[in-house]
Amino acid sequence: MIPDPRTALVAARDHLLSRQHPDGWWKGELETNVTMDVEDLLLRQFLGIRTAVETEQAARWIRSQQRSDGTWANFHGGPGDLSTTVEAYTALKLAGDDVDAEHMTAARNWILEQGGLEATRVFTRIWLALFGEWSWDELPAMPPEVVLLPSWFPLNVADWACWARQTVVPLTVVCTLRPRRDLGITVRELRTGRPRPPVRAEWSWKYGFHLLDRVLHRYQKHPLRTLRKHAMLRAAEWIVARQEADGSWGGIQPPWVYSLLALHLLGYPMDHPVLRQGLAGLERFLIREQTADGVVRRLEACQSPVWDTVLGMQALHDAGVPSAHPALRRATDFLLAEEIRVKGDWSVRRPHLPAGGGWAFEFENDGYPDIDDTAEVLLALNRMDHPDRVAVQGAIERGTRWLRGMQSADGGWGAFDADNTRQLIRKLPFCDFGEVIDPPSADVTAHVVEALAALGHDEEVVQRGVKWLLRNQEKDGSWFGRWGANHVYGTGAVVPALVRAGIKPEHRALRRAVKWLEKHQNPDGGWGEDLRSYDDPAWIGRGDSTASQTGWALLALLALGRHKTDAVQRGVQYLARTQRPDGGWDEPQFTGTGFPGDFYINYHLYRVIFPLTALGRYHRAGE
Numbered sequence: 287m288i289p290d291p292r293t294a295l296v297a298a299r300d301h302l303l304s305r306q307h308p309d310g311w312w313k314g315e316l317e318t319n320v321t322m323d324v325e326d327l328l329l330r331q332f333l334g335i336r337t338a339v340e341t342e343q344a345a346r347w348i349r350s351q352q353r354s355d356g357t358w359a360n361f362h363g364g365p366g367d368l369s370t371t372v373e374a375y376t377a378l379k380l381a382g383d384d385v386d387a388e389h390m391t392a393a394r395n396w397i398l399e400q401g402g403l404e405a406t407r408v409f410t411r412i413w414l415a416l417f418g419e420w421s422w423d424e425l426p427a428m429p430p431e432v433v434l435l436p437s438w439f440p441l442n443v444a445d446w447a448c449w450a451r452q453t454v455v456p457l458t459v460v461c462t463l464r465p466r467r468d469l470g471i472t473v474r475e476l477r478t479g480r481p482r483p484p485v486r487a488e489w490s491w492k493y494g495f496h497l498l499d500r501v502l503h504r505y506q507k508h509p510l511r512t513l514r515k516h517a518m519l520r521a522a523e524w525i526v527a528r529q530e531a532d533g534s535w536g537g538i539q540p541p542w543v544y545s546l547l548a549l550h551l552l553g554y555p556m557d558h559p560v561l562r563q564g565l566a567g568l569e570r571f572l573i574r575e576q577t578a579d580g581v582v583r584r585l586e587a588c589q590s591p592v593w594d595t596v597l598g599m600q601a602l603h604d605a606g607v608p609s610a611h612p613a614l615r616r617a618t619d620f621l622l623a624e625e626i627r628v629k630g631d632w633s634v635r636r637p638h639l640p641a642g643g644g645w646a647f648e649f650e651n652d653g654y655p656d657i658d659d660t661a662e663v664l665l666a667l668n669r670m671d672h673p674d675r676v677a678v679q680g681a682i683e684r685g686t687r688w689l690r691g692m693q694s695a696d697g698g699w700g701a702f703d704a705d706n707t708r709q710l711i712r713k714l715p716f717c718d719f720g721e722v723i724d725p726p727s728a729d730v731t732a733h734v735v736e737a738l739a740a741l742g743h744d745e746e747v748v749q750r751g752v753k754w755l756l757r758n759q760e761k762d763g764s765w766f767g768r769w770g771a772n773h774v775y776g777t778g779a780v781v782p783a784l785v786r787a788g789i790k791p792e793h794r795a796l797r798r799a800v801k802w803l804e805k806h807q808n809p810d811g812g813w814g815e816d817l818r819s820y821d822d823p824a825w826i827g828r829g830d831s832t833a834s835q836t837g838w839a840l841l842a843l844l845a846l847g848r849h850k851t852d853a854v855q856r857g858v859q860y861l862a863r864t865q866r867p868d869g870g871w872d873e874p875q876f877t878g879t880g881f882p883g884d885f886y887i888n889y890h891l892y893r894v895i896f897p898l899t900a901l902g903r904y905h906r907a908g909e
Contacts, residue, residue, distance in 0.1 A: 698726025
């Protein structure tokens with residue numbers, strides 16, 4: 287029996303409606319990797335507040351994520367990651383696991399084969415240094431004086447992406463004070479004893495920054511006392527000023543934990559309101575579940591209520607839910623309350639742009655409204671029938687103004703800042719933990735172009751965005767996906783945006799995109815792209831079919847009026863055939879991207895929202 291796409295549509299619609307919170311929002315789990323749980327335990331160990339119960343629950347989760355080869359990966363089905371495996375091994379040893387146990391022996395052997403502690407990333411070695419398991423002298427120097435640099439000076443704080451600057455500023459404090467606390471164990475057995483390869487003494491950016499690092503190390507030992515004191519004070523003020531109402535920093539794990547460490551080291555007592563609120567906020571990011579082996583405890587790196595809500599609203603509307611439906615009105619009320627009306631760090635590059643009209647990804651992140659989220663908010667609000675149309679229209683007008691003002695000089699849009707494109711930051715020895723700048727990307731630019739075009743405003747601004755997108759199409763006809771995996775995501779975002787902006791389906795760029803999508807459809811009718819495509823071009827467009835990625839590909843093809851084609855029919859059948867009885871889909875694969883090549887996300891609502899959106903648009907196209 288051939289599954290009925292209409293039946294699948296209704297089941298997915300009802301399933302998503304059932305997931306709405308009474309306050310109007312949707313929020314699926316944001317799943318990452320076990321370093322979140324390891325570093326939470328290490329933070330608590332450093333602060334002297336780790337308990338046996340939370341250690342046991344976290345360790346149970348960490349063990350459950352180990353693979354048969356002894357490793358831990360950064361995404362489902364991915365290769366073992368050295369730093370993640372080192373951190374997981376450390377946490378399990380801290381929890382009391384026998385180092386001679388089979389799972390620990392397998393992990394240790396693999397770690398040593400991959401180069402041991404010496405080959406781990408800087409952040410892992412910082413955690414080890416906090417407990418005397420690594421020398422501070424063997425880490426890149428990052429003096430706190432960086433917070434004093436003016437915005438026009440190279441390597442100033444504003445040159446970093448927002449997620450990086452919030453992490454780096456507290457780390458300059460931590461790495462300057464060079465603390466050492468008792469871990470209660472040692473992981474020296476993970477050292478190979480092999481020295482790190484020397485940097486070749488010939489001119490290159492790497493060698494230049496190696497020399498700079500040596501100079502900074504000397505300065506760290508003999509700083510200008512008055513300047514150092516002023517820098518540490520300014521860093522503390524900078525950190526405290528950016529704590530959010532929920533106790534977080536930026537609503538994400540890295541700046542959160544490092545800010546707590548920095549303020550603690552600067553003498554803030556554990557009962558200080560800033561630390562107390564910060565630690566209490568982490569509790570709201572913890573997920574506890576009962577399993578056959580006992581309770582497991584894991585930490586979300588971030589939460590995505592605004593993002594999930596606006597995508598969910600559009601999916602339901604595409605599925606035929608009336609724009610005046612009570613669920614959509616409650617969601618609209620939530621969005622109106624979440625508008626950010628204050629200036630954040632984005633104003634450094636755009637000082638004359640008024641505040642208001644931005645939305646963040648999280649519940650609380652007023653310092654960093656998100657351009658991508660704001661674009662999707664405007665698309666959602668524009669489709670709603672809400673009794674307070676004046677409030678809705680005002681929010682749309684402010685959001686439109688803010689998006690226009692955040693366009694970068696080249697015509698594209700980044701995620702949080704405008705013109706955050708200085709490449710020099712990437713050359714620092716400290717920067718081996720993922721992307722550290724926020725240049726325009728195809729997916730974000732596409733969402734903004736689509737929103738502004740849908741609102742009927744800013745022909746010149748939209749056309750500059752369109753030109754950016756056409757200029758940045760890949761040679762194979764796809765577009766790179768910065769915040770989703772990967773070329774399927776980028777292409778699925780760009781094609782509907784270009785069509786909305788007036789580009790005809792016959793345009794060469796869109797014809798090339800269609801060929802790329804059809805070429806990469808899997809035999810089962812779905813689409814999938816493994817996250818290894820960020821590192822290895824052989825994986826581009828290749829991977830196990832997933833519901834969310836199939837939805838992205840269908841959105842592109844449907845935007846071009848191709849609902850009767852074999853590719854679309856097979857894709858829709860794939861979704862109908864693989865749907866669960868409850869209306870959702872199984873998707874263990876990670877299809878979201880934090881840092882390409884380093885940090886990935888499984889958004890648990892993607893597997894419902896994007897298939898539902900595609901099924902809804904398919905049904906509408908056939909009416």
